[in-house]
Amino acid sequence: MMDVIALLEKLGSDCTSLQAEHLQTLLEESNLNEDVKKLIQQQDLKGLANKLAINESIICCAQVAPDEDEPDEDKQPKDDEAINR
Amino acid sequence: MAGSLYCVGVGMTLGAHICPLSRSYIENADVVFSGVSDGFVELWLHQIHHDVRSLQSFYGKDKSRHITYREMVDTMLAEVKQGKNVVGAFYGHPGVFAKAPHDAIARARVMGYEAKMIPGISAEDCLYADLGMDPGKQGCQHYEASQFMLYKRRIDPTAMLILWQIGLAGDLSMGIDATGAAERRLLLELLAQDYPVDHLCWLYEAATNPLQTPRMEQMPLKSLVFADIYLHTTLVIPPLAPMIPNPLLRARLQQLQLKDKHKMTTYKNNVIPFDTNRKKHL
Incomplete structure (x- = not known):
């Protein structure tokens, strides 16, 4: 039995799984409820997030421009502290 | 430890x-x-x-x-x-x-x-694959959008230009709320110094879920002002023009390589003063 996240992982890592007949087999084997199966077939991520109460409002900004009054904030590390060894 | x-x-x-x-x-x-x-x-x-x-x-x-x-x-x-x-x-x-x-x-x-x-x-890797663009073809410039606006840059319109976090373009608060049309209008003004506003660009968002397809929306630069732009949207501006040849340097290289073809070493040719061992020079 597969839950939604395991199914998504399978879809992401197995090139055959997104083919219609394979996806159908996976869904049948998953024992997910019919509503969820339908949302996956329709590729309705918003619906899926709502159904599973998954937080969609995640923030993914990753970098900041340096403030003029904080000139050192975004300096590259001194010496070679950030070099992988 | x-x-x-x-x-x-x-x-x-x-x-x-x-x-x-x-x-x-x-x-x-x-x-x-x-x-x-x-x-x-x-x-x-x-x-x-x-x-x-x-x-x-x-x-x-x-x-x-x-x-x-x-x-x-x-x-x-x-x-x-x-x-x-x-x-x-x-x-x-x-x-x-x-x-x-x-x-x-x-x-x-x-x-x-x-x-x-x-x-x-990274999103950059996905972008090259999805948009079919090769940064090695004409070169590629990357900037965080706000940094691009806040600091003076020399843009090369013969190379690709990618602006990241376009949704936060011009944000001075360093917060998490997307900026709006007014900030984007200023960005457009800045871009218009190097590109015609009708130049076609792409808004790109990588797929984060196998059920998703990436967003790849093409539009003229002037449409950026009122486009749907989110925190994770990236602006991709393809090169405006072909690369400009540098005949002088080409001639010098040809002269150099013909002159000493058989004896040439990286030390003798005096062209590549490149230290490959990353040792610090004290």
Whole structure:
């Protein structure tokens, strides 16, 4: 039995799984409820997030421009502290 | 010294991009901190490790991201100091447009702990594949959108230009709210110094879920002002014109290579004063 996240992982890592007949087999084997199966077939991520109460409002900004009054904030590390060894 | 920090990339698309080594670090960690792109990916990490702690709560409305990132670093290092093997799992590549992982690794090393970064497939990698663009073809310039606006740059319109975090373009608060049409109009004004406003550009968003398709929307630059732009949207401006040849340098290179064809070494030709061993010159 597969839950939604395991199914998504399978879809992401197995090139055959997104083919219609394979996806159908996976869904049948998953024992997910019919509503969820339908949302996956329709590729309705918003619906899926709502159904599973998954937080969609995640923030993914990753970098900041340096403030003029904080000139050192975004300096590259001194010496070679950030070099992988 | 007990305690370590590994910052790993989980890639952009759930299940598709994580490398075996990053997955192994996550599985073998004492505690995993997550900074990922959506709730599905967070849940996925919870299935890989029993103790995954989201770094999302450090973001806040009207709170500078300078503070947010410092708090993220402090939180990860607090666990390292307790002797734990800590993993920071970040979406995309943990070292590309990502402040907290770089800072955390540098600080952990200064304190004497083992710390390392493991790369991941970034939005940039996805962009080249999805849009069919090769940065090696005519060259490529990358800037964070606000930095691009706040600092003077010499733009080369014969190369590709990619502006990241276009949704935050011109934000001075360093917050997490997208900026609007007024800021984008200023950005357009700046771009118009090098490009005609009818030049076609792309808005790009990588797929974070296998059920998604990437957003690849083409429009003239002038349409940016009122386009649907989110925090994770990237602006891609293809080259405006072909590269301009440099006949003088070509002639000098030809002369150099013909002159001493058989004797030429990298030391004698005096053209490539390049130190490959990265030793510091004191």
